[in-house]
Amino acid sequence: xxxxxxxxxxxxxxxxxxxxxxxxxxxxxxxxxxxxxxxxxxxxxxxxxxxxxxxxxxxxxxxxxxxxxxxxxxxxxxxxxxxxxxxxxxxxxxxxxxxxxxxxxxxxxxxxxxxxxxxxxxxxxxxxxxxxxxxxxxxxxxxxxxxxxxxxxxxxxxxxxxxxxxxxxxxxxxxxxxxxxxxxxxxxxxxxxx
Amino acid sequence: xxxxxxxxxxxxxxxxxxxxxxxxxxxxxxxxxxxxxxxxxxxxxxxxxxxxxxxxxxxxxxxxxxxxxxxxxxxxxxxxxxxxxxxxxxxxxxxxxxxxxxxxxxxxxxxxxxxxxxxxxxxxxxxxxxxxxxxxxxxxxxxxxxxxxxxxxxxxxxxxxxxxxxxxxxxxxxxxxxxxxxxxxxxxxxxxxxxxxxxxxxxxxxxxxxxxxxxxxxxxxxxxxxxxxxxxxxxxxxxxxxxxxxxxxxxxxxxxxxxxxxxxxxxxxxxxxxxxxxxxxxxxxxxxxxxxxxxxxxxxxxxxxxxxxxxxxxxxxxxxxxxxxxxxxxxxxxxxxxxxxxxxxxxxxxxxxxxxxxxxxxxxxxxxxxxxxxxxxxxxxxxxxxxxxxxxxxxxxxxxxxxxxxxxxxxxxxxxxxxxxxxxxxxxxxxxxxxxxxxxxxxxxxxxxxxxxxxxxxxxxxxxxxxxxxxxxxxxxxxxxxxxxxxxxxxxxxxxxxxxxxxxxxxxxxxxxxxxxxxxxxxxxxxxxxxxxxxxxxxxxxxxxxxxxxxxxxxxxxxxxxxxxxxxxxxxxxxxxxxxxxxxxxxxxxxxxxxxxxxxxxxxxxxxxxxxxxxxxxxxxxxxxxxxxxxxxxxxxxxxxxxxxxxxxxxxxxxxxxxxxxxxx
Numbered sequence: 001x002x003x004x005x006x007x008x009x010x011x012x013x014x015x016x017x018x019x020x021x022x023x024x025x026x027x028x029x030x031x032x033x034x035x036x037x038x039x040x041x042x043x044x045x046x047x048x049x050x051x052x053x054x055x056x057x058x059x060x061x062x063x064x065x066x067x068x069x070x071x072x073x074x075x076x077x078x079x080x081x082x083x084x085x086x087x088x089x090x091x092x093x094x095x096x097x098x099x100x101x102x103x104x105x106x107x108x109x110x111x112x113x114x115x116x117x118x119x120x121x122x123x124x125x126x127x128x129x130x131x132x133x134x135x136x137x138x139x140x141x142x143x144x145x146x147x148x149x150x151x152x153x154x155x156x157x158x159x160x161x162x163x164x165x166x167x168x169x170x171x172x173x174x175x176x177x178x179x180x181x182x183x184x185x186x187x188x189x190x191x192x193x194x
Numbered sequence: 195x196x197x198x199x200x201x202x203x204x205x206x207x208x209x210x211x212x213x214x215x216x217x218x219x220x221x222x223x224x225x226x227x228x229x230x231x232x233x234x235x236x237x238x239x240x241x242x243x244x245x246x247x248x249x250x251x252x253x254x255x256x257x258x259x260x261x262x263x264x265x266x267x268x269x270x271x272x273x274x275x276x277x278x279x280x281x282x283x284x285x286x287x288x289x290x291x292x293x294x295x296x297x298x299x300x301x302x303x304x305x306x307x308x309x310x311x312x313x314x315x316x317x318x319x320x321x322x323x324x325x326x327x328x329x330x331x332x333x334x335x336x337x338x339x340x341x342x343x344x345x346x347x348x349x350x351x352x353x354x355x356x357x358x359x360x361x362x363x364x365x366x367x368x369x370x371x372x373x374x375x376x377x378x379x380x381x382x383x384x385x386x387x388x389x390x391x392x393x394x395x396x397x398x399x400x401x402x403x404x405x406x407x408x409x410x411x412x413x414x415x416x417x418x419x420x421x422x423x424x425x426x427x428x429x430x431x432x433x434x435x436x437x438x439x440x441x442x443x444x445x446x447x448x449x450x451x452x453x454x455x456x457x458x459x460x461x462x463x464x465x466x467x468x469x470x471x472x473x474x475x476x477x478x479x480x481x482x483x484x485x486x487x488x489x490x491x492x493x494x495x496x497x498x499x500x501x502x503x504x505x506x507x508x509x510x511x512x513x514x515x516x517x518x519x520x521x522x523x524x525x526x527x528x529x530x531x532x533x534x535x536x537x538x539x540x541x542x543x544x545x546x547x548x549x550x551x552x553x554x555x556x557x558x559x560x561x562x563x564x565x566x567x568x569x570x571x572x573x574x575x576x577x578x579x580x581x582x583x584x585x586x587x588x589x590x591x592x593x594x595x596x597x598x599x600x601x602x603x604x605x606x607x608x609x610x611x612x613x614x615x616x617x618x619x620x621x622x623x624x625x626x627x628x629x630x631x632x633x634x635x636x637x638x639x640x641x642x643x644x645x646x647x648x649x650x651x652x653x654x655x656x657x658x659x660x661x662x663x664x665x666x667x668x669x670x671x672x673x674x675x676x677x678x679x680x681x682x683x684x685x686x687x688x689x690x691x692x693x694x695x696x697x698x699x700x701x702x703x704x705x706x707x708x709x710x711x712x713x714x715x716x717x718x719x720x721x722x723x724x725x726x727x728x729x730x731x732x733x734x735x736x737x738x739x740x741x742x743x744x745x746x747x748x749x750x751x752x753x754x755x756x757x758x759x760x761x762x763x764x765x766x767x768x769x770x771x772x773x774x775x776x777x778x779x780x781x782x783x784x785x786x787x788x789x790x791x792x793x794x795x796x797x798x799x800x801x802x803x804x805x806x807x808x809x810x811x812x813x814x815x816x817x818x819x820x821x822x823x824x825x826x827x828x829x830x831x832x833x834x835x836x837x838x839x840x841x842x843x844x845x846x847x848x849x850x851x852x853x854x855x856x857x858x859x
Contacts, residue, residue, distance in 0.1 A: 003684070004684075005684060005685035005686060005687050006679065006682070006684050006685065006686045006687070007687050007688075007689075008630065008657070008659075008686055008687070008688045009586060009628075009688065009689065010585070010586070010626075010628050013628075013657070015655075028652065030651060030652045030655070031648075031652055033636075033648070033651075034660065034681045053681065054681060054682055054683075057679070057681040057682050058682060060657070061657065061659075061679070061682070063682075
């Protein structure tokens with residue numbers, strides 16, 4: 001798949017997928033003319049098999065299988081350097097977000113990355129406490145990812161500097177936050193939210 | 195004793211970087227006969243010229259040597275400065291220490307020594323310079339325009355509107371050229387016919403324009419202001435004055451299946467035809483090679499049906515002599531064919547693209563005819579092989595162009611834009627079709643050009659793929675395109691219904707032959723050369739001949755029209771004077787020593803040498819000598835070099851002067 005040649009035709013180019021990404025991200029994909037400025041400034045480039053400009057190029061050709069395969073979209077740190085510097089107003093960070101969503105919808109959690117797990121636990125925490133509870137996030141992430149001792153030695157330092165709290169404090173307006181989450185769930189059921 | 199002034203120029207750093215200009219000036223001051231020498235940063239600038247004028251007046255100079263650039267560059271500048279200081283302009287000479295010295299040497303000491311030598315030689319020469327008076331020749335205020343495309347028509351209309359007579363010569367039966375073949379034009383997508391045909395009619399109806407269609411230039415004699423042009427009017431077999439353009443001959447012609455080259459052979463035409471319905475003049479021509487009457491002597495239908503009796507099978511080519519004062523060359527271009535061997539290439543065409551044998555691989559001009567409302571398909575995009583509507587069309591850029599291996603290293607300039615236009619036209623006509631373009635760079639410098647290309651990509655959804663096509667081959671009824679996308683780094687394969695190649699723009703076949711007749715220079719591709727790439731972009735090195743359009747280099751319509759108007763303006767400048775001043779650098783024959791061997795006549799490239807009879811007072815012939823017509827002499831000096839009795843001398847370059855230059859070393 002990775003190195004096989006592309007057969008281009010109206011059938012093999014999934015332009016419906018491109019339109020979906022454009023709708024989700026609110027950014028044009030066709031506008032990109034492959035100057036490469038996004039890849040030039042991307043701090044995560046060295047971890048990606050497809051640099052950001054190539055992701056857009058593959059998208060332009062409707063090659064969604066190739067875009068979603070691999071870890072490039074998951075290694076994007078959403079730093080938005082690409083979006084800020086793009087001469088053509090292509091919002092690449094938003095496109096990456098849209099691609100991650102499409103990947104989740106199509107294939108569930110990625111085998112390539114634990115980003116989705118982290119994201120989900122992060123949101124679960126917000127829903128439960130109304131704010132972030134880092135200790136729990138770290139503990140559950142390490143348990144669920146099977147990397148029990150990951151970053152364990154950072155704990156004491158973070159604790160002594162007050163960056164990590166042993167006990168959580170709930171947000172006073174937790175009810176309001178719950179409303180946001182349930183409304184999004186409702187909209188999703190109706191198909192009105194991505 | 196002479197009083198010569200030497201003026202050494204730094205040319206910014208161009209000369210002073212390698213030549214010690216102060217030293218050159220100091221050494222020049224020590225030369226015998228030199229009474230003033232100086233150096234200056236920009237001698238050609240206003241303060242530099244003032245320096246020269248002041249020195250001439252203050253030191254009473256009777257000769258000037260400007261050590262600077264080539265005389266081609268600034269001789270005129272300094273001679274007029276010398277003139278305004280009261281010196282005969284031909285007593286001002288240039289010592290070329292830039293092109294002949296500083297630019298071509300690296301060693302400072304040696305270059306300085308050489309510059310001093312060059313200056314010393316020119317000082318020796320200027321001492322023996324004569325006070326010459328410019329020759330005046332009359333100007334025939336009538337222009338010839340060769341080529342009736344948009345360039346020729348524009349130039350002809352501009353000159354004619356200025357009130358001068360114009361002779362417009364076109365090789366084809368109709369004027370209009372390539373622009374008449376186009377469907378729509380970038381970047382505005384206005385219909386080519388709609389903007390072209392009115393101009394064609396204007397040219398034909400203009401009282402100051404004489405139109406010779408189906409005609410070619412037979413020979414060119416003379417010089418600026420006084421050319422004699424012989425035009426060969428090819429036999430049309432139709433008497434133009436009688437023909438009403440009713441078209442009944444074409445309708446009744448039994449021979450109807452001849453491919454029409456105007457439609458790139460997609461459509462058919464009869465043997466007696468006008469190339470296209472909007473042709474100007476609307477007078478048909480008999481294609482004698484395909485006409486039954488001319489092949490077998492039987493038929494004659496057209497003559498029978500022609501009401502005004504305009505058909506004349508016995509018509510022969512006629513030669514017309516036109517005296518003109520200026521010539522605008524606007525012979526245009528043609529497209530490279532992938533089955534042909536380009537000039538200077540070891541390789542014949544594009545074997546990898548099927549050598550032109552795949553019917554559904556066409557060139558850009560053919561696509562124009564398919565897309566044109568007046569084309570053979572009435573504007574429907576139908577492929578040549580089976581007349582089906584193609585759903586996948588692949589466009590390939592830079593075919594022939596930018597391909598040194600194929601013999602053409604230049605960029606054809608118009609293809610990026612017309613291909614973007616083609617993808618749009620295709621999208622407008624075939625809504626469910628997909629256009630793909632293989633390209634290396636999109637070169638869109640021009641007003642609203644890049645926006646136009648981006649529109650093709652972003653709004654009309656043409657898929658542009660950066661990377662070239664390696665091979666095209668027929669597979670069933672498809673043409674397989676093997677390419678690559680270098681942005682992704684993968685091979686790409688497309689099964690196309692139609693492939694359109696943006697083939698290179700080349701000068702017209704026979705452009706070199708015409709150049710030889712006109713005596714103008716051309717490059718290795720046969721594009722005509724302008725006198726100076728920046729400062730004389732429409733003039734030829736040959737005086738009185740100007741260039742317009744794609745015969746000088748690939749050009750789009752806006753550039754062509756601009757250049758044509760510029761050429762017309764140059765012609766008008768020439769016609770603004772009733773007499774023309776020419777440099778008096780001409781050969782003169784010493785009648786006392788001439789033995790009339792007339793070798794000079796044999797070698798003269800300008801045909802300036804005539805026989806002259808010397809007679810006594812009673813009118814008895816003494817002897818015959820050679821005579822150089824100063825109006826025709828180009829001042830090349832070939833006669834001087836050839837003359838066995840040393841009887842011819844070129845003013846400003848006499849043997850005495852050349853010897854003095856050599857002896858000064």
